[in-house]
Amino acid sequence: MTALSPITPLFTGLPARADKFLTGISTVALLRLDGRSLLFDTGPYAYRPILQMRLKKLGVDPGEIDTVILSHVHWDTAANADLFPNADIVLHEKELAYAEAPGSHDADTPGYIGRALHRLRLRPVTGEPEIAAGVRLVELPGHSPGSIGALVGNALLAGDAVTCAADAAAGDIRYQRGYDGRARQSLSRALTLAEVIYPGHDRPFRVGPPISYLDDYVIRIRFFTDPAGPDEEVQVGSFAAKSFASWP
Amino acid sequence: MSAAGSPQGFSVKIDLLIPGLPAKTDHFLFGICSLLLLRVAGRIILFDTGPFRVRPMLIAALNARGLAPKDIDTVFLTHLHWDHVENLDLFAHAEILTPRAEFEYAASPRPNDWGTPPYVREILWGMNVTLLADAEQELFPGVRTLLLPGHSVGLQGLVIDTGEERAVLASDALWSARDAVRGVPDVAFFDPAKAQASLDRALASGDVFYPGHDRPFRLRGGSVIYLAQYRYHLSFPFQPFGQDLDLDISTESSARTGTLS
Numbered sequence: 001m002t003a004l005s006p007i008t009p010l011f012t013g014l015p016a017r018a019d020k021f022l023t024g025i026s027t028v029a030l031l032r033l034d035g036r037s038l039l040f041d042t043g044p045y046a047y048r049p050i051l052q053m054r055l056k057k058l059g060v061d062p063g064e065i066d067t068v069i070l071s072h073v074h075w076d077t078a079a080n081a082d083l084f085p086n087a088d089i090v091l092h093e094k095e096l097a098y099a100e101a102p103g104s105h106d107a108d109t110p111g112y113i114g115r116a117l118h119r120l121r122l123r124p125v126t127g128e129p130e131i132a133a134g135v136r137l138v139e140l141p142g143h144s145p146g147s148i149g150a151l152v153g154n155a156l157l158a159g160d161a162v163t164c165a166a167d168a169a170a171g172d173i174r175y176q177r178g179y180d181g182r183a184r185q186s187l188s189r190a191l192t193l194a195e196v197i198y199p200g201h202d203r204p205f206r207v208g209p210p211i212s213y214l215d216d217y218v219i220r221i222r223f224f225t226d227p228a229g230p231d232e233e234v235q236v237g238s239f240a241a242k243s244f245a246s247w248p
Numbered sequence: 249m250s251a252a253g254s255p256q257g258f259s260v261k262i263d264l265l266i267p268g269l270p271a272k273t274d275h276f277l278f279g280i281c282s283l284l285l286l287r288v289a290g291r292i293i294l295f296d297t298g299p300f301r302v303r304p305m306l307i308a309a310l311n312a313r314g315l316a317p318k319d320i321d322t323v324f325l326t327h328l329h330w331d332h333v334e335n336l337d338l339f340a341h342a343e344i345l346t347p348r349a350e351f352e353y354a355a356s357p358r359p360n361d362w363g364t365p366p367y368v369r370e371i372l373w374g375m376n377v378t379l380l381a382d383a384e385q386e387l388f389p390g391v392r393t394l395l396l397p398g399h400s401v402g403l404q405g406l407v408i409d410t411g412e413e414r415a416v417l418a419s420d421a422l423w424s425a426r427d428a429v430r431g432v433p434d435v436a437f438f439d440p441a442k443a444q445a446s447l448d449r450a451l452a453s454g455d456v457f458y459p460g461h462d463r464p465f466r467l468r469g470g471s472v473i474y475l476a477q478y479r480y481h482l483s484f485p486f487q488p489f490g491q492d493l494d495l496d497i498s499t500e501s502s503a504r505t506g507t508l509s
Contacts, residue, residue, distance in 0.1 A: 011275070019481040022301040025276065045330040046276040046299065049362040075300040075334070082366050110300065111337030116367035219484075223271035225499045227425035227462070227472045236484050236493055 006033040006134070006152055010054050011043055012217050013201040015164035015175050024076030025219075026200055029157055030060065031150075034133045038067040039087070040150055040157045041200075042080035051080055067131060071159025071200065072144035073099045073117070074108040081120060089117065090131055092139065093124035095146030106179075109144070140190055142183030143176070143200075149190060155204075156194035161186045164202035165211055175201065260288040260390045260408050262415055265309040266302055267478045268461035270424040271497065279331030281460050284417065285313070286324075286408070289388045293322040294342075295406070295417060297335035306335055326419035326460075327403040328354045329363040336371050344372065345387070348379035349402025361438065363400065380404055396421035396450055398436055398443025399460075407453050418450040420460035425472045428457065428465070463499070474499070 013027035024044040028051065031038040037060060043051060055062065065084040070091040071077060081089050091099075100114035110116075125148075130136045136151045140161035150157040161183070162168055163175040168191055173183045190197065191207055196214065198204045204214045218237030224230070268282035279299035283306060286293040292315070298306055310316060317338040325332060325346035336344070351372070357364040365371070382402065386392050390409040397403055399420040406417040416422075423434040427447055436443030451457070451467075456475070458464045463476040479498040 014484060017483045020302075020305045021280065021480070022304065023482070024301055044276065044300065045334065045365065046279055046301070048277075048330075050274070050276065052362065079330075079365075107304065110334065110371075111340070112367070112371045112373070115370035115373055116365075119367055119370065220274045221271060221495070221497075222273070223269070223497055224424075224426065227270075227429045234495060236482075236495060 005155075006031055007155060007157070007198065008032065008058065009198070009204070009215070010039075010051060011047060012203050012215060013164075013199060014203075014217060014219070015166065015201045022076070026076045026160075027157075027198055027202075029198060030055070030058070031132075031135060031152060033135070033152070036066055036132050037064045038069060038132060038135065039065050039084065040069045040198075041071050041077045041159065042068060042083070044076040045079040048080050048083070052083065067123075069131070069137070069148070069150055069157075070095070071149060071157070071161075072147045073113050074144065074160070075110050075113075076108075077159070077200075078113060078117070081117065087121070088123040089120045090123045090125055090137070091117075092141075092146030092148050093126050094141070095144060095148075096122065096124045098145040138190075138193060140186035142178045142180055142186045143173075144179050147186065149193075151193060154194055155196040155198060156190060157198045158190050158200060160200035161190045162197050162199040164199050165197075165205045165213065166202075168197065168199070168205070168207070169211055260286060260388075260410055262286055262408060262410065262417075262458075263313070264458075264464060264476055265294075266298065266305055267463045267476050268424070268459060269478065269480070269497070270426070270462045277331070278461075281331050281420070282458055282462070282464075283309070284458065285310075286391070286406075288391055291322050291388065292320055293324055294320045294339065295324050296326055296332045296419065297323060297339065299331040300334040303335050303338070307338070324406065325350075326405060326417075327400040328365075328368045329400060329420070330365050330368075332419070333365070333368055333371055336375070340375060342376070344375050344377045345380055346372075346377065347382070347402040347404045349382055349397070350400065351377070351379055353401040363438075394418075394450065394453060396446035398439045398441070398446045399423070399433065400438050403446070405450065413456055414454035415456040415458060415464075416450050416454035417458045418460065421446040422450050422457060422459040424459050424462035425457075425465045425474070426462075427459070428467060429470070429472060 008030040011028040014025040016023040028043045029040045065087045068087045102109035138149045143160040206212045222231040222233045263285040266283040269280040271278045284295035328350045354368045392407045394405040408415045433443040433447045463474045466473045477499045482495045484493045
């Protein structure tokens with residue numbers, strides 16, 4: 001018998017790429033433990049109505065979320081923090097300081113994110129506090145100035161310190177370039193902290209060795225090129241592709 | 249530039265930077281809306297700014313025309329939905345034209361309005377914003393505003409007289425060409441009745457149509473004749489050292505299949 005996991009993924013991230021636009025398919029997870037409800041990251045704005053719908057399906061009112069942890073403040077993680085009227089917004093104090101004046105060369109941090117966040121009840125943290133019973137924050141800088149993760153039992157919600165299993169397997173930052181050189185150290189450290197990683201842009205996996213995914217995924221995309229015709233639908237997914245025969 | 253065929257002696261150039269994409273998923277909103285560049289009366293006007301995900305594409309499209317974001321002196325924001333405003337911070341130096349009704353509504357959007365970020369005023373903060381009255385007007389020679397409420401509280405499009413024809417820049421009042429075929433607005437949750445009237449009005453206001461999330465088109469005998477093509481390539485890794493699934497979304501050929509590479 002395994003205990004019910006306190007982690008409920010609301011969005012499973014994917015390391016998808018497109019030739020012209022940013023995909024930003026990031027991980028969002030609900031944490032329920034000890035009578036509390038926390039959210040780890042909030043996704044891009046493009047998640048908003050789907051995030052609201054998925055919480056509703058789980059019977060979670062946005063007002064019940066008491067804490068929102070922002071692993072970092074990129075466009076694809078912090079855009080929906082305002083949906084939770086009773087939540088403390090927890091982020092690293094260095095990330096907040098950066099959000100107030102992002103570098104103009106920074107292609108992932110909106111110039112207005114600091115002002116948007118300051119509308120909310122912010123709780124900047126430093127060090128590695130336990131912010132709820134059984135939830136300890138860990139500092140994993142490098143992808144952004146103040147990236148953090150959350151350790152929950154044997155699992156680490158890693159944010160983009162671990163973007164995907166491929167980076168974990170390579171021990172290197174390949175999927176997304178980091179903000180500075182600490183990203184590689186933080187990746188290495190993240191992999192020593194837990195048995196299960198919830199990456200920022202991939203399905204959760206066991207560190208192993210061997211690395212193995214816990215979940216499948218499927219995305220349905222509907223589009224049309226003939227306005228007089230029906231929608232066409234493509235399903236993109238792993239379709240139980242959990243065999244790792246090709247892994248080293 | 250001289251305006252051949254323009255009796256009024258003015259010239260408005262419409263340049264499609266990014267064609268809107270009529271695609272939906274169950275996991276996220278694409279939000280890729282039509283971004284246009286207008287050159288008129290010595291101004292370089294960006295029509296909508298797109299969702300954050302097209303930021304690199306927008307900058308590349310400007311660069312391909314020898315422009316950088318700082319060269320845009322005017323931004324016309326049709327309405328204040330997330331997928332039209334998220335790149336506004338690239339144009340902090342520009343004059344921002346947007347409907348007064350949108351700006352005032354955005355101070356406190358309806359709770360069930362997931363389109364308008366409650367922090368959109370923070371996006372506009374400190375910018376040089378000119379609010380457009382709730383009345384149609386000629387903004388520049390050959391460029392008139394068109395009131396198209398319903399998709400959002402106070403959406404305004406443009407009708408542009410190029411000297412040869414009238415182009416209707418309808419934004420999301422005409423979400424895609426399918427709205428024209430079906431005669432019904434696709435994304436009209438704010439006020440369906442007004443959205444229907446606005447769709448009808450947009451379709452009656454010109455000869456060439458620029459939808460919010462589709463390519464520009466003409467109507468001929470009720471059929472849609474598209475004026476632009478697009479191609480997107482997406483790649484979804486199955487597993488770190490396994491196969492990717494590659495997906496082309498393209499109007500350039502009929503090949504549009506999910507295949508294992």
